[in-house]
Amino acid sequence: MTLPVTPADVAAARTLLAGAVLRTPTLPAPRLSAITGAHVFVKYENLQVTASFKERGALVKLSSLSAAERAAGVVAMSAGNHAQAVAYHAARLGIRATIVMPKHTPMVKVAATEAHGARVVLHGESVADASVEADRISRDEHLVWVHPYDDAHVIAGQGSIAAEMIEDAPELDAMLVPVGGGGMLSGMAVAARAMRPSLEVVGVETALYPSMWNALHQENLPCEGATLAEGIAVKQAGTLTREIVSALVSDVVLVDEPTIERAVNLFLTQQKTLSEGAGAAGLAALLADPERYRGRNVGLIVSGGNIDPRIVASIMMRELEREERIVSFRFSMLDRPGELGLISTLLGQLGANILEVEHKRHFLDVHAKGARLDVTVETRDRAHADEVYRQLIANGMQVVRVDWRTGG
Incomplete structure (x- = not known):
C-alpha cells in the first residue's frame, strides 16, 4: 500500500528541522509510572518556542514553498498553536503570513500571533467559519494555504516526534498520541512503524469530539461541547490523515473531561510541567485504562503547554476537591455568641485548615433561633477528612458533609 507520507519523507523532514526547532527531551517519569503501573516516558513538546509541536509541521511546509510562493505569502486558519507556529516560522523565513481566527479567540492568543508579525483576521463564530474565510483569502489574494493537519509536508514534520522518541527511549512498546485532525498521529505512525514495526501506536481523542473515531468506525457520534482539550476539538478528520491512521494506527480511544482534567493536574503536580488539555490526552488514556498498559513501556507527548492560567488554577482546586483534600461541612447551630468560635477551635485542634466560612440565618429551612454554617476546610487526605x-x-456537632458532586 502506498501512503501519502513515507518514512523517507519523515527522514527528510528531520534533516530540515535539525537546528531550527528544539529536539525536545524524552525522559522517564517515575512518579507517573507509580500512579499508572506502566513504565512511563514523556516527550516535552511544550518546550518549543511557541510551546507546541505544531512548529515542526509548519516549518516543513513553509520550507517546501517555491520562491514565487514565498513572495506571495501564506494563509492559515487556527485558534491557537498552529497560528503561532506558522506566524513564528514565517517571520523567520521572511514570508508574509495571514492567520484567520474565530472572532471570539482569546485576545492573549491573538496578541501572541500578532507579536510574530502575522496579520490576524478575526472572522466567524467557529473554526469552521474561519476555515471558509481563510480559503476565500487564499483564492482572492493568491496565498499558499498552510493546513493545520491535512497536508503531507505537515504530517512528515510531525512524524519527527516519534523518531526522536524511539531514539531516546528504544525500549518503548506503546505510544499514546493526542489526535484531532490527525496530523501528529499519522506522522508519528509512519515513523514508528518504520523504525519499530511491533510498536503499538494509539490515538487519543476527547469523547466530545470523536472525529477520527467516527471515521474509523463508520459512526456518527456528535462532535460538540465545551472541552478542556480544545486543541483536538476537531469535527472532521483529515482525508490524508484518515488514510494513514486506518493503515498504521493500532487503535483510537476516547477519554472524558474529568480524566483529562486529572491528567493536566498530574503533569503539573507530579512532573512540574504545564500541559494544555490536548497535551494531556495520552496520560488521560493511561489513567482511564491502566490494565491495558500495566508493566509496559509507554511514551506520552505533552504536545503543547498553551493553557489559560485561570483554567489551571480551577483544575487544581477541583482536583483537591475530588481527592477530598478540600471538603465542606454544613453545621446546624444555635444563633448565639461563641458558637462559631467553638466550631473553629475544634476544627483547628483536628488539623483542618479553614478556607471559607458562610453564615446563613435567613432561610426557611433554618430554625428561627438557629443558623446554618457552611465551612470549607483543607485536610491532608481523604482519610484525614473522614476522621x-x-x-x-463525636463532639456533639450537628453536621453533615457537603458533596461537591451534588452540591448538598
Whole structure:
C-alpha cells in the first residue's frame, strides 16, 4: 500500500528541522509510572518556542514553498498553536503570513500571533467559519494555504516526534498520541512503524469530539461541547490523515473531561510541567485504562503547554476537591455568641485548615433561633477528612458533609 507520507519523507523532514526547532527531551517519569503501573516516558513538546509541536509541521511546509510562493505569502486558519507556529516560522523565513481566527479567540492568543508579525483576521463564530474565510483569502489574494493537519509536508514534520522518541527511549512498546485532525498521529505512525514495526501506536481523542473515531468506525457520534482539550476539538478528520491512521494506527480511544482534567493536574503536580488539555490526552488514556498498559513501556507527548492560567488554577482546586483534600461541612447551630468560635477551635485542634466560612440565618429551612454554617476546610487526605467528620460528630456537632458532586 502506498501512503501519502513515507518514512523517507519523515527522514527528510528531520534533516530540515535539525537546528531550527528544539529536539525536545524524552525522559522517564517515575512518579507517573507509580500512579499508572506502566513504565512511563514523556516527550516535552511544550518546550518549543511557541510551546507546541505544531512548529515542526509548519516549518516543513513553509520550507517546501517555491520562491514565487514565498513572495506571495501564506494563509492559515487556527485558534491557537498552529497560528503561532506558522506566524513564528514565517517571520523567520521572511514570508508574509495571514492567520484567520474565530472572532471570539482569546485576545492573549491573538496578541501572541500578532507579536510574530502575522496579520490576524478575526472572522466567524467557529473554526469552521474561519476555515471558509481563510480559503476565500487564499483564492482572492493568491496565498499558499498552510493546513493545520491535512497536508503531507505537515504530517512528515510531525512524524519527527516519534523518531526522536524511539531514539531516546528504544525500549518503548506503546505510544499514546493526542489526535484531532490527525496530523501528529499519522506522522508519528509512519515513523514508528518504520523504525519499530511491533510498536503499538494509539490515538487519543476527547469523547466530545470523536472525529477520527467516527471515521474509523463508520459512526456518527456528535462532535460538540465545551472541552478542556480544545486543541483536538476537531469535527472532521483529515482525508490524508484518515488514510494513514486506518493503515498504521493500532487503535483510537476516547477519554472524558474529568480524566483529562486529572491528567493536566498530574503533569503539573507530579512532573512540574504545564500541559494544555490536548497535551494531556495520552496520560488521560493511561489513567482511564491502566490494565491495558500495566508493566509496559509507554511514551506520552505533552504536545503543547498553551493553557489559560485561570483554567489551571480551577483544575487544581477541583482536583483537591475530588481527592477530598478540600471538603465542606454544613453545621446546624444555635444563633448565639461563641458558637462559631467553638466550631473553629475544634476544627483547628483536628488539623483542618479553614478556607471559607458562610453564615446563613435567613432561610426557611433554618430554625428561627438557629443558623446554618457552611465551612470549607483543607485536610491532608481523604482519610484525614473522614476522621475530622467523625470527631465533629463525636463532639456533639450537628453536621453533615457537603458533596461537591451534588452540591448538598
